[in-house]
Amino acid sequence: MDALQQVSAYWRAANYLSAGQIYLLDNPLLTEPLLPEHIKPRLLGHWGTTPGLNFVFAHLNRIITERGQDMIYIAGPGHGGPATVAHAWLEGTYSELYPDVSQDAAGMRRLFRQFSFPGGIPSHAAPETPGSIHEGGELGYSLAHAYGAAFDNPDLVVACVIGDGEAETGPLAGSWHSNKFRHPRKDGVVLPILHLNGYKIANPSFLARIPPAELAKLMEGYGYRPYVVEGDDPDAVHPLMASTLDAVFNEIATRPEHLPMIILKTPKGWTGPKEVDGKPVEGTWRAHQVPLSEVRTNDEHREQLAAWMRSYKPEELFDDQGRPYPEVVGLVPKGPKRMSASPHANGGELLRPLVLPDFRDYAVAIERPGTASTSPTQVLGTFLRDVIAANPHSFRLMGPDETASNRLQAVYEATGKAWQAATLPTDENLQPGGRVMEVLSEHLCQGWLEGYLLTGRHGLFNCYEAFIHIVDAMFNQHAKWLDTAREIPWRRPVASLNYLLSSHVWRQDHNGFTHQDPGFLDVVLNKKASVVRVYLPPDANTLLSVADHCLRSRDYVNVIVAGKQPVLDLFDREEAVVHCTRGLGIVDWASNDAGQEPDVVLACAGDVPTLETLAAVSLLREKLPDLRVRVINVVDLMRLQPPGEHPHGLPDAEFDALFTTDKPVIFNFHGYPWLIHRLTYKRNGHDNFHVRGYREEGTTTTPFDMAMLNGIDRFHLVRDVIDRVEGLGVRYAALRQEMTDARLRARAHTRAHGEDAPEIRDWTF
Amino acid sequence: MDALQQVSAYWRAANYLSAGQIYLLDNPLLTEPLLPEHIKPRLLGHWGTTPGLNFVFAHLNRIITERGQDMIYIAGPGHGGPATVAHAWLEGTYSELYPDVSQDAAGMRRLFRQFSFPGGIPSHAAPETPGSIHEGGELGYSLAHAYGAAFDNPDLVVACVIGDGEAETGPLAGSWHSNKFRHPRKDGVVLPILHLNGYKIANPSFLARIPPAELAKLMEGYGYRPYVVEGDDPDAVHPLMASTLDAVFNEIATRPEHLPMIILKTPKGWTGPKEVDGKPVEGTWRAHQVPLSEVRTNDEHREQLAAWMRSYKPEELFDDQGRPYPEVVGLVPKGPKRMSASPHANGGELLRPLVLPDFRDYAVAIERPGTASTSPTQVLGTFLRDVIAANPHSFRLMGPDETASNRLQAVYEATGKAWQAATLPTDENLQPGGRVMEVLSEHLCQGWLEGYLLTGRHGLFNCYEAFIHIVDAMFNQHAKWLDTAREIPWRRPVASLNYLLSSHVWRQDHNGFTHQDPGFLDVVLNKKASVVRVYLPPDANTLLSVADHCLRSRDYVNVIVAGKQPVLDLFDREEAVVHCTRGLGIVDWASNDAGQEPDVVLACAGDVPTLETLAAVSLLREKLPDLRVRVINVVDLMRLQPPGEHPHGLPDAEFDALFTTDKPVIFNFHGYPWLIHRLTYKRNGHDNFHVRGYREEGTTTTPFDMAMLNGIDRFHLVRDVIDRVEGLGVRYAALRQEMTDARLRARAHTRAHGEDAPEIRDWTF
16 A cells, blocks of 8 residues: 555544444444444434544644654544544554553444443543543634644644634634744744534534635735645545645745645535435535434434445454554554654643742742732742743743733743734834733633643733633633543643733722623632632732742642732731641731630731721721731632532631631622632531622722722721621711711712822821 | 815814823813823823724714715724713713713813713723723724624614724634625625724734735735725825725725725824833834823923823814814714714614514413423524514524524524525525524624624524633623613613523533533623523423513523423413513422421422422422422522512512521522522521532533432432431431432443433433
């Protein structure tokens, strides 16, 4: 067999294995007549995209084998599971990782049976799939993942098949422009293969129906050089694909600044049934899922299935033990060159810990807690600067044009912003190959970072808090990936996905209501406790400690919410470590309940709520000096949950000792208040919890006015104490009124003068 | 003055008013020397994009006046507030709607003072801004909004200025393709104006830095005919813009199938300070916000501000009373032709109620509740079919390629899917101008629908439940818009944004874990109670009733979660109306506590949880006939909240009468269980609530296996009853074990045979 014949045989084998996965419970080699009991009771799978994915895979194997190219494969089309699994089995990887799915008839039977079967494997590329860093469930992220994988992997080609359905999504449409951020020599090559099979679930895709010249312009406008491979006769398309790939890889090898891409136009459900029940199937949307739907009950359908599968000539592909003949897998690369076995696609194998400077060296010196103020993110910027310098090829900082706005600008002392387009003399900090990735697309920041992490590197995504909701769905999918991957023994742990959310709800002086939304935390906490962590460091030193911890962690999503505006320095270097290690604790210097039961607990999480809590305590200690107040600050939100619900959960006895079981707890929270109830409702003292937080009252106004609007200000808190501590209500009615008056005065001042009242702004503990 | 001189004067006036809004508390006409006390204490606003927005607006007014064109204006760039407000004031609309902001010096002073000031107006186009249907906070949706506004408005031109920052976002990148869905005669024209001012907050934008020929190809690839207007000398750019607009509008008038667009390349912060403190500002990112930042304290800055504002020659623009001279506003259109006064931009003014057939006519006939099964969405499809037929120009059904998958295919009897690209003989239901909008982009579905609703029409967005998270952020912003708009007297109510979420978490037999996420409800309930509603109709007839209610409602976001798979018919036509009107109620025929206190309450919300609850009750009545069981089904989730927190909240006395205050309540919920705790934690009986729901256990498996995996199945529920009703635990230990055994048997059957155990599937009440 010559190389093209081998490609063709491999393709037929992959198509056979794909159809088998969708349909067969038994009789995998069709050695017996096909009977109803050989057919799965529920036919769940997607044939339509599969032959195209197989076609590309088969041809890329020739390139890898002939050129020794390092390559990974991203299957963008939603339900390419049968294809990616078939390849891993043909390449031998599947049987290495799942020995019971051996490369023989018994293994083939298991391979077929497990697909989209209860207790088996999903119907799309997934963490279970060897060679995959991309889950084919929610569409739109393949190309961003591909670029993330290619960054800092100069010898790697990432072949990214993009479905024409997926190509309609916004995130995918924006991802083409990732090339403006790719360094031609320091980064690898992404080879986009836009697969126009013409249809989505039930509709044509528009990119398959616009004039070809228009599509070519679109690709050129995106900055690529399109090559077209089109046809429905395999005998014609095979040589065309092969010669095109040769041309493309010659170009890649000799002109690293060029960006070729391939438009592959082949029929949906190619080589499958042409017609079923008198209706055209191959080349139409009817091929999307299961082209023959009644194979168990309809004899004609069953005969059609048998004829279809036999059309691949299994007897030429597999020996009588079910092993692929050597010529069929003759172009399969060796060892880690196999795309199903590339360590890049099991990034934990390549992961090296970050070289981290000692974060304590960046700590703010504190004379007396609660007196001076510092911008936490500005301090973090100095730490990140040196993290970047110490890890010049394995750490990237992502941000949607907000890195400087979030006060991390110290990083520019160590690096620039990745940029490959034209520059002007007035530009600052642009640098081809820079470690900061600034693009006004949260989707790209997230997608790049996911691709970068899953191929064994590290990073942090800094974002305005409100707009991180733009990637809620991507976060959900990544958390699901991690949750599944950590149960798969051969998947090695990868670096955590770290979010730094700043420019948060309480400090949107410029931007107002549209920029005020702390609800990402609620989304995050819907995901499995095993993979999500949320931190609310109240000052610069605690932010340093939390960031260091997150950068060392594996297989989590860490969300850090921290302010960019100066906040009170509360914890000195060593206290910060202790406080963050505990995750929550009594703020001794602000409490006056030493050694006794408090009368009231004032708890807080988040920088602005902590400030207001301390201000309230200051008022209380002045006005009610005999009241025993305990102040608790919470950094690690998961400590509030019972230990049965989250591994960080504080044991009930410790929780009760801290919060008491019978004293009022006034909890001042950064986000929506019910989140604290949700985390604590099983706690003994929960009925005594009174939670304040953001209640969706927002506008363009001063920080203290925002606090008052939502009731998290010092005056409301003092009133809460008077209202809730037994016996205070009657005795301190005048003080209660005084608090109300002070609040109304402060609001009036703000509305008259456009600024917080002076005593509010100048306050220190 | 000739027309171009008038355009120029208008532009200078708008620029003057824009700078004034950002800086001035007083001395609006600069009749006195500029003193520190004339300057706002906090300078919050964005100058950079403003002169470009003003430039476009000024030129479009000439077109409107000369041609009598109906037009609205969408300001995509984030912080164009000063521009849009300036125009509304110059056009007189502002003073009509806000009489205290009169069109004179006193009004100008108020106009300046209120901008980005506590108690004033936001810094970007917002609901408060006359003529706006688009909020400039979160970026990426301008072009989708523009197309939504243009659909079914054949005489309207929607001028859509797209910032080059915004153009980097995924949703915007995908929105260009909206043209594939626009009918050249039945829909209006969208005129995209890509404004390349070159910079985002702190970085260049890549579209301004790629070769011009590449950008032109990109636009042609998107299907537009680009016209370029470029320059920094106003004297040169004015005539170029005018002649270009003449050419563009001639083309629009004569070639409706053509799609012109304009690339406008002018400096960021055009006509503002060229240099500040020795650094270039005009034409750089430094012009993004406030070019002169220390005007109150730095005399040089203040002098520069005065010189800058005087450079517009206010004395030529406004008379000594502060009224614009007639020539300055000579090209302002009249009445509703003014873009700031267009009724299209206050869509409630144009809103006509839908012609709705009687939904009762579509109801499923029910012999005996809980015996037969029907697909709820399939029935809804027949109702929607006739809604579409009865409202051929004012209702659209959006879906990301999922309308048939969600079983709404009956709609194709009345209409097709909008489609303007090429067709093939095998295509079905494609139709230029069709009422169903199918594009594989949740962002486009949402953006189009928002634009369509805000211009006074109606619609429904059907989506897979899990993937609606893709538009979490867009939902947040729309809910904020509605929340603000309903407090603005001149904004008329618009039709609600209706979501139909199907293919839900419990029925992802094909798709598995990636498609299982009911968390959108948690996101929705973070928004103001005044604008959000959530419904979980358990069967076909309740879905009809809920849908009818939602289609009649105004100014809400309605979320309906409903199954596409057949579920038991529970409520007959009239009972469904009563049940949905109440929002929750006792299911009499399933309960046996008539006239007495129950021993246990089994509550449920959602179709699959309701089925399992009924199955559990069936087991209980067989095995524990003396146990008094009350079954409550909840359709309207907001009924659970206290009335102080949501207008739908059930009064405490009624809640207590239904749920009791001391009996165990086993609540079987569609979504994440803590949502029910969040809604009910203030209720008297809350401590007795035991909630089951989705706990993020997912995979590709059978429906009943999914229920078991997450513990919402009948066997778990019966065990809960035994565990929680006093005295049952000991007596019924054997039954408890029987339930466990039945569950394990069912799971084993599924894993062995790939299907639910027969008795599970065939069960009826």
